[in-house]
Amino acid sequence: MSETILQVEHLKKVFTSGKKTVTAVEDVSFTAERRECLGIVGESGSGKSTVAKMITRLLDTTEGRVTLQGEDITHAKGKDLRKAYRKVQMVFQMPMESFDPRRTLGDGIGESLRNMGLRKKETRKKVEELLVTCGLTPEFADRYPHEVSGGQCQRAAIARALAVDPVLLICDEATSALDVTVQMQIVQLLRKLQKERGLSLLMITHDLALAQELCDRILVMYHGRIIEEGTPDEIIGNPKEEYTKKLIDSVV
Numbered sequence: 001m002s003e004t005i006l007q008v009e010h011l012k013k014v015f016t017s018g019k020k021t022v023t024a025v026e027d028v029s030f031t032a033e034r035r036e037c038l039g040i041v042g043e044s045g046s047g048k049s050t051v052a053k054m055i056t057r058l059l060d061t062t063e064g065r066v067t068l069q070g071e072d073i074t075h076a077k078g079k080d081l082r083k084a085y086r087k088v089q090m091v092f093q094m095p096m097e098s099f100d101p102r103r104t105l106g107d108g109i110g111e112s113l114r115n116m117g118l119r120k121k122e123t124r125k126k127v128e129e130l131l132v133t134c135g136l137t138p139e140f141a142d143r144y145p146h147e148v149s150g151g152q153c154q155r156a157a158i159a160r161a162l163a164v165d166p167v168l169l170i171c172d173e174a175t176s177a178l179d180v181t182v183q184m185q186i187v188q189l190l191r192k193l194q195k196e197r198g199l200s201l202l203m204i205t206h207d208l209a210l211a212q213e214l215c216d217r218i219l220v221m222y223h224g225r226i227i228e229e230g231t232p233d234e235i236i237g238n239p240k241e242e243y244t245k246k247l248i249d250s251v252v
Contacts, residue, residue, distance in 0.1 A: 005168050005200045006032040006055070006088075011064035013050050013224075024050045026224045028064070032168065037194060037201040039215035039232075041208055041247065047224035048204045052172050055202075056090050057081055069167060085112075089161035093173040095153035099145040105131075105153075106141025109160040116164070130159035135189055151182035158189065162197070169193075172204045187214050208247050212236055220244050 013025040025047040032038045040048045053059040055066050057076060066074045073084045092098045099108045109130060110123040118126065128138035134155040145153055154174065161169055171190065175183040191214060194201055205211055211218050212232040220228040220235065222243045228235065239245045 002036075003034040004031050005034050005036075005069060006202070007065075007067040008051070008055065009065045009067070011051060011054055011066070012062045013047075013054060013059065014062045024224055025054070028221075028224075028226055030219055030226065030229070032200050032202055034167070034200055035194065035198050036217065037191075037203060037215045039203045039205060039211035039218040040221055041205055041211050041218055042221035043206055043247070046221040048221045049172055050224075051221075052090065052170050052202070052204050056088060056170060057084070058090075086164045087166055088168040088170065089164065089166040090170045090172060091154070091157050091161050091174045093177055095150060095157045095177075096145050098157055099153065101145055103144075104141060105143055105145065105148070105156040109141070109156060109163055112160070112163045126163070127159075130162055131156065133162065133193070134159040135185075149182075150178050151185065154178065154182075154186055155189065158186075158193070162193070165197075166199070168200045168202065170202045170204065173206070174203075175210065176205070176207065183210070190214065208236070208250075220247070 009029050011025055011028040015022045015024055028051055040051065042048050050059065054061045057073065061074055065072060068084055068087055076084050099105065106127045110127045113123045113126055127141050131138055131140050136152060136155050140148065140152065140156060175186050178186065187210065190201060193199055203211060203215055215232060218230065218232055218235045219226045228239065228241050228244050235244060236248055239248055
């Protein structure tokens, strides 16, 4: 029996600048199940990253509700937000920018562990284990972000996200800054982690081919709305919307 990890209901986001208002997301609803990889696909400006930021509370919602493992986190703050971050973590597009350049990768990965009360020695051991899990050697703990490649840095970012043992990992264009070979390695790593840890994945991407490779279900976003959803085979083999057909044509 499947377990719903994430439930998003009627999300809306309006940005206001002076007298100008822009609706970036309009009436978006979906669920993500345990062990499912759900893809949100659309071109730049379609609203997919805004949805991810509302789920992770990096942005406030204008309307709607976000429920994580049965708990409403739509307006979570302080202690409740810290509790939510134990369950959901995000991997960003530019791994180098997500680490403090003045601190080692090990420091960055270990931060949440130290915040949870782990001692220095325990933290170091756990950091090294996480690095190995993500395909790096323990020595990477002592390297700085500028001393590693983009792919290695993204592996370290995934290790950092796994440190709190989340149930949901949100990847916001997590492979788009990497070359094709490295992209596939990261995809294989995510698939392995999903299987081994029972993770749910939410893949935010403009790359339909990547979504087809990794996702169980795909949502297509256009102008802030979900216009189509289905399995990769349904979406790519039998697209219903003109926009989805154009997305497919741009890949083929």
